[in-house]
Amino acid sequence: MGSVSAVEEARAGAGMSGTTPLVCWFEEVNKDSVALVGGKCSSLGELINAGVRVPPGFALTTHGYAQFMRDAGIQSEVNGLLEGLDHQDMDKLEEASRVIREMIESRPISIELEDLIAESYRKLSVRSCIPAVPVAVRSSATAEDLPGASFAGQQDTYLWIRGVDSVMHHVRRCISSLYTGRAIAYRMKMGFPHEQVAISVGIQKMANSLTAGVMFTIHPTNGDRSVIVIDSNFGFGESVVSGEVTPDHFVVNKVALDIMERTISTKTVCYTVDQREQKSVAMEVPFERQNVQSIIDDEITELAWMGKKIEQHYGRPMDIEWAIDKDLPAAANIFILQARPETYWSEKPKPPASAGAASAMEYIVSSLIAGKRLS
Amino acid sequence: MIVRNWMKANPMVIDSDTLLSEAKRILTENNLHGLPVVDNGRLRGLITRANCLRAAHFALRTQNTDELNYFSGRLKVKDLMVRNPTTIDADDTMEHCLQVGQELGVAQLPVMDGDQVVGIISANEVFSLAAHFLGAWEKRSGVTLAPMELKPGMIGAITDIVESAGAEVQAIYPIGKPEDINPQEHHRKKVIVRFHCDNTQIVVKALEDAGYPVIESVQARH
Numbered sequence: 001m002g003s004v005s006a007v008e009e010a011r012a013g014a015g016m017s018g019t020t021p022l023v024c025w026f027e028e029v030n031k032d033s034v035a036l037v038g039g040k041c042s043s044l045g046e047l048i049n050a051g052v053r054v055p056p057g058f059a060l061t062t063h064g065y066a067q068f069m070r071d072a073g074i075q076s077e078v079n080g081l082l083e084g085l086d087h088q089d090m091d092k093l094e095e096a097s098r099v100i101r102e103m104i105e106s107r108p109i110s111i112e113l114e115d116l117i118a119e120s121y122r123k124l125s126v127r128s129c130i131p132a133v134p135v136a137v138r139s140s141a142t143a144e145d146l147p148g149a150s151f152a153g154q155q156d157t158y159l160w161i162r163g164v165d166s167v168m169h170h171v172r173r174c175i176s177s178l179y180t181g182r183a184i185a186y187r188m189k190m191g192f193p194h195e196q197v198a199i200s201v202g203i204q205k206m207a208n209s210l211t212a213g214v215m216f217t218i219h220p221t222n223g224d225r226s227v228i229v230i231d232s233n234f235g236f237g238e239s240v241v242s243g244e245v246t247p248d249h250f251v252v253n254k255v256a257l258d259i260m261e262r263t264i265s266t267k268t269v270c271y272t273v274d275q276r277e278q279k280s281v282a283m284e285v286p287f288e289r290q291n292v293q294s295i296i297d298d299e300i301t302e303l304a305w306m307g308k309k310i311e312q313h314y315g316r317p318m319d320i321e322w323a324i325d326k327d328l329p330a331a332a333n334i335f336i337l338q339a340r341p342e343t344y345w346s347e348k349p350k351p352p353a354s355a356g357a358a359s360a361m362e363y364i365v366s367s368l369i370a371g372k373r374l375s
Numbered sequence: 376m377i378v379r380n381w382m383k384a385n386p387m388v389i390d391s392d393t394l395l396s397e398a399k400r401i402l403t404e405n406n407l408h409g410l411p412v413v414d415n416g417r418l419r420g421l422i423t424r425a426n427c428l429r430a431a432h433f434a435l436r437t438q439n440t441d442e443l444n445y446f447s448g449r450l451k452v453k454d455l456m457v458r459n460p461t462t463i464d465a466d467d468t469m470e471h472c473l474q475v476g477q478e479l480g481v482a483q484l485p486v487m488d489g490d491q492v493v494g495i496i497s498a499n500e501v502f503s504l505a506a507h508f509l510g511a512w513e514k515r516s517g518v519t520l521a522p523m524e525l526k527p528g529m530i531g532a533i534t535d536i537v538e539s540a541g542a543e544v545q546a547i548y549p550i551g552k553p554e555d556i557n558p559q560e561h562h563r564k565k566v567i568v569r570f571h572c573d574n575t576q577i578v579v580k581a582l583e584d585a586g587y588p589v590i591e592s593v594q595a596r597h
Contacts, residue, residue, distance in 0.1 A: 111419075115458040122455065130437070131395075131430035131446060132454040162445070164453045275441035278449070 022064035023116045026057050026204070036061050038140030038200035043339055050313045052306065052336050056127055057135065057204030058120045062142060064113060065175060065198050072107040075195050078179070087188035094181040104176035109168055117171065117203070118164045124205060134160045134206040134278070137167060139174035139199055159236055159280040160206055160273045167203060174201040207335045208273065209323035211295045212237035213247055216342060217254070217307045218317035223345035225317060227260070228252040228304045232295045234285055235270030237321050237337065245269050248294050252304040259300055266290050299324060302334055310339050317342040378472055379465040381504055382486045382494030388413040391420065391453035398452050399427045408497045409483030412456045418492050420456030423483055430455055462487045465494065469504060472496055508546075515545050515569040518579060519591035522563040525549055533566060533587065540581035542572030565590075 021028075021036075029037050029045035037045070041059040048054050069075050081096050109117070125133040137158045156177040158170040177183075178199045187194060213232035218225050231247040233240050240247045245268060251261035267285050274281045295303075303322060311318050321338040389398055389410045398410060402424045412420040434446035461479055463472050465488040476482060476496075486494035506512070520533070534544050549564040566587075572578060575594045582589055 111417075115419075118453070119458040122457070125454070126429075129433045130442075131433055132450055163449070163451065165451075275439070276444070278441070278445055 020063040021061055022067055022113060023058055023060055023120050025120070026054070026059065026202075029059070034142055036063070036200070037202070038062070038142050039340070040138060040140035040338065041200055041202040042140075044202065044204070046313075047310070047336055047339055050310075052310060052313075052339075053332075053334065054336050055205040055207050056124060057202060058124065059140065059203070060113075060117060060171060060201040062198035062200050064116075065200060067113055068107075068109060068175060071110040071113070072104070074103055074107065077103070079194060082184060082188075082194060085184075085188070087185045090181060090185065093184050097179050097181040097184060100179040101173075101176040104179065105169075105172045107172070109172065114164075114168060117168065121164060121167055121203065124203070128205050132163045134162050134208075134273070135167065135203050136206050137161050137170040137174055138202045138204070139177045140202045141178075142198055142200065157238070159238065159271070160278065162278050171201050171203070175199060204337075207323040207325045207337065208327050209236055210234065210326035211299075212321070212323035212337075213240040213295075215303060215307050215320045215322055216317070217311040217320070218342050218345055219251070220342075220344070223348065226254050228254050228307050230295075230300060230303060233267050233270055234289065234294050235272040235283075236280065237323055238271050239269055239282075241321065250295075250300055252300060254304070254308060257301050257304050257308075259297060262293070264291060264293050267294065295324065298330070299334060302331075306334065306336065310336065314339070314341060317346050319343075376469040377465075378463055378467050378469060378486055378496065379488075379494070381469055381500055382465070382496050383500055384494045386411060386485075386492070386495040388492060389422065389452055390414060391451070391456065393452045394448070395422075395427065395430065395450040395452055395455055396447045398422050399431070402427060408499075409495065411460075411485040411492045411495060412452055413492055417490065418460075418462065418485060418487070420453070420458050421460035421483060421485060422452050422456045426455055426457070460485060463496065464488070473501070476501075508548075510545060510569065513545070513571075514595040516542070516572055516575045516578075516595040517567065517569040517593045518575065518582065518589045520566040520568070520582065521588040521590050522565050523587070524563055525566070530566070532585075533568060533582070536581050536585050536587070537568055537570055537578055540572075540578045541574075542570040542578050545569045545571060571595075 024037065026041060026045045027048045029042050030049055031042055031046040033042040033045060036042070037059040044054055044057070078100050081100055085092055085096060087093070121135070124135070125131055139156050156174045158173065161167055161170050178197060184194070187197065211232050211234055213230065214237065215231075216229045219227050219229055228251075230250040230252065231240050232250075233245050233247045239245045246265040247267065248265055249261075249263040250259055252258065253260050267290055269282055270285050271280055271282050273279070306322075307318065307320055310320060318339050319342045320336060323335050323337055325333045325335060387401060387405060387407065387410060389401065389412055391412050391414050401407070402410060402422075407424065409421055409423045411418055412422055430450070431446065434442050460483075461475060461481055462485045463475060465486050472484060476484060482498055482501075484496045485492050486496060509515075523529070530547055530549070534547065537544050546569045548567045548569075550567060551562055551564040570578070575592050579589045579592050
């Protein structure tokens with residue numbers, strides 16, 4: 001009889017009913033959950049709850065991360081390695097980073113934690129109707145340790161991961177990305193203690209993308225808020241995000257959703273899945289497709305419409321990653337993989353539209369032009 | 376009725392690194408419903424036939440050769456097994472086991488002795504339990520009496536009536552609905568009587584004359 005209640009306890013501990021969940025589904029979090037699941041996963045939760053089409057997934061929370069570090073018992077060793085290093089000496093930092101990352105990646109995940117992750121992964125597979133569903137494993141940093149755009153590019157993302165063993169391995173690699181040379185240097189410079197930072201890992205169903213890319217609901221080069229700008233390439237979005245190719249470029253009117261400008265580039269490389277090996281590979285775009293528009297016009301319109309909705313939900317210009325799945329029918333195949341507030345233009349102070357407020361009338365006119373938010 | 380005496384002892388177990396196709400073969404060839412997954416003597420999960428078949432269906436439905444190859448050549452037991460499955464203790468009662476199965480809707484329960492898997496309870500064992508109870512191979516005759524409030528002495532009285540009608544009582548089972556089980560209250564139960572006799576009609580008549588309405592009767596044919 002004891003065993004049944006033990007199982008129930010384990011279940012209670014695994015779900016959200018526990019005060020500190022080690023693993024949780026994206027739909028259980030929202031944009032206020034950054035401390036629990038990091039920026040990336042919390043924004044995915046926010047999008048799902050706002051009704052946006054996002055591939056399902058779950059996160060190893062920062063508590064899960066802390067549990068892993070406690071089980072591994074390496075925090076003091078890690079601190080020892082970083083003791084007395086200079087944050088400007090990148091060679092030494094990189095060396096320390098390599099040793100630490102190897103150490104983290106060689107530690108086994110405890111059976112309890114593995115069971116929690118693997119059980120969520122199994123449920124995700126059942127939901128997705130594919131045994132051992134291919135997933136993207138991404139690190140999701142909490143705000144205070146790796147802030148802003150400067151670090152976004154160097155957090156780890158692993159695509160098309162299949163099978164429990166592989167998921168576990170890449171979860172560890174994402175955890176260890178907390179100790180890249182640059183992250184260590186940044187924390188030393190800012191004076192954050194290493195043992196207080198935490199990371200979360202998102203495990204999300206992989207969209208088998210035919211086309212993917214990014215979308216800004218603001219013009220990234222001139223800050224024009226009346227347009228939506230879409231960049232696209234064949235395959236996974238990573239080729240666009242990393243800037244490896246010159247993507248197709250579209251400018252869409254935000255009100256009428258017309259395509260105002262289109263630039264079709266020669267796209268030489270795309271990331272896609274090698275079906276036989278079941279892993280993500282970079283491959284050359286077939287010659288006959290290199291100069292073909294990688295996304296059809298209807299999808300651009302649909303995508304821009306989704307971008308507009310997301311902007312409305314957040315109330316500010318957004319930087320969005322998207323993908324179009326090749327296995328699903330039109331109208332159900334566009335997925336949002338990530339949405340974060342655009343930081344460059346929206347944080348720039350706006351020059352006043354009408355300068356000066358010498359008289360009361362001028363003041364009224366200038367505030368009419370600038371507009372005022374009442375709520 | 377202790378689980379230890381009813382379970383299938385020393386069940387086949389499987390390692391979590393085994394290919395799923397191998398697990399599926401073992402399940403099919405041995406006509407099993409579930410296999411406990413044991414690594415280094417520790418129970419890690421349970422792989423069920425239903426989950427195997429569902430996964431096979433998912434893979435087939437993609438109509439993709441590479442997906443089928445992945446299914447048959449790469450997918451492992453650990454990718455599909457249920458982690459932390461519900462278990463029961465070898466010293467639990469069978470009543471407890473049935474209750475757990477009913478409440479959680481599971482039909483495969485690994486049986487633990489300490490931290491060792493010593494057996495399994497699955498549909499086969501539950502069938503065997505029911506068959507023993509009803510003496511399925513004895514071919515008994517029987518009647519079912521309309522729901523009544525059981526009071527002390529009533530079962531004895533019913534036995535006397537049936538036996539004086541020339542039958543040989545084998546078993547009496549009062550049956551209530553699970554939702555109104557409350558030991559504090561009297562509640563109405565049907566009473567099922569199983570006996571050996573050549574003419575059930577005589578027994579039925581005797582019971583009805585004594586004020587026990589019969590709602591069902593079975594005459595065994597040998």
